[in-house]
Amino acid sequence: MVGGWGNPFDQHNMSNRLKERATSGELEFILTTDFQISTSCMWSDVVLPAPTWYEKYDLTATILHPYLQLQQPAIRPLFESRSELWIFRELAKRLNPEFEKHYFPGLDENEAALKVIELLLETGGFETEGITLEMLKKGPVRLHSPAPGDRQIPFYEQVQHRIPFPPPSYPAPLKATAQFLRSGRIEFYKDEDLFLQEGEQLPVHKETFVETEYKANPAAREKYRLRYVTKNSLYRVHSTHSNNTILLELQDNRAKVFLNPGDAGERGITDGDLVQIYNDRGKTRAHVVLDPGCSAGTAIFEEGWWSHYLGGESYNSLTYPWIKPLHEIYFVPGMWSPTTVWNECLVDVRRMDA
């Protein structure tokens, strides 16, 4: 298992299975690139030091705004760290000397990165037409859009030029995503066998847990009465910055679970108590915050904690990768594929000293 830019041993919906497979030897070899000793690094056989965002070139874009930005190094990579491009070029070369040619051999890691960025700009289609590396070095550049003045108007071409739905949605090619809307229009009625079979040809409300937790274990209805929601934390980007001392101090250096005061009272729990969150699959621990804004029957935990802050008990040991049947009808990786319904998880909470 070779990975980077992530921390699956905390964040994967089956992080505990990963740990089991690493322990049993089923995962023979684990390699991670990172610039922090995350949980995944701790579980790796080999950790290769990657640089931080401020030590390498990268090209960044987001769905949150229409600008393309060049990430430029502010300092040279510290210690022995080398960019991922360099690391993977060297690994590829050792696997097969033939592979090196795909990684801009002969150029140093920064020159190679800039070559990749130039290639992306050249081959990016109308959105990047005319945008050069020089322009990006001066600051963010607005991507072109089909609408006048490069404005971001959803479905502009579909409405104004009558081009069939859907509009391109990256990174998948249009051919792959066009199968979502075979009629070429926005579909409120899905005329597909699997949708009909599941009774979801029209938008419909389905009760939570009926097809999952209650089906797997009818006793769960009585035994585990709290919906487990793992929300984002204010103080992290998922599991990045989990070990930032300043951000840890802002959270009193401890993980929290937010409970409705009624649910807490019923279980003899008061604000600040250390509790165990548990179900048949796993357990974790956190300090209780009584939150009148938390709806009754819900336990909210902030995802992203490295497991060593939780006594080695990952919050994803509780979740289960239920697969919604409709997720299997198409397969476009990262866009429409089987994934976890993270909040389809029941737990209960008890005081650690009880």
Place this chain on the structure above:
Amino acid sequence: MKMGMVIDLEKCIGCRSCMVACKQHNSQPPETWWNRVFTPGSHRHLTPPARGVEYFLPVHCQHCENAPCEKVCPVGATFHAADGAVLIDFERCIGCRYCMSACPYGVRQFNWEDPEKAHQRSEYQEKYQYGYPEDHRHEGRLVYTPLRPRGVVEKCTFCAQYRDKGELPACVRGCPGKARTVGDLDDPDSEVSRLIKARDGFTLLPEKGTKPTVFYLPPKPKEV
């Protein structure tokens, strides 16, 4: 010239970026915060109060015109700079902490520990230091040093080390909602003066007679 700051509570989303920017730029050790963002009515940030509406309140030195901390200082360590900012001369402070009990906003912090030891409590790599790295003197007085000696009081300086170079304080630059504005309160046409007038700017604890130069713009009433 009277330096002032306006904080728009309608724009503050409670993200605490200003707290982190302030702490980092001004090299504050663990448990020391010159700048704090609260959720009024609730003892825990971002947890709504049991009654009333949720909003967020950044609090740091209010740089009062009539500063009680300055009046009680027996050695003249706390002083008003020419632009109105209240600063501490670390070479004069004797650590009596009268100013801390005089300040009604509770924003002054005391250095109980050897500064290097204090930083090391966070288990940083040896010799690692964050923040503005050099001493800074304003009007000849030592108002910033990356490692404040044990036994002195410290607090927000409106980032004296940056303002003297014509740069904005770290909290102003670090605010993603652009909730903070600095400017000249003496100039009726400055942005700060206009905002205070147009949006009914108010100060904290006006009954104390401290005349803060930090003004707040009230959040708009929310539909509940």
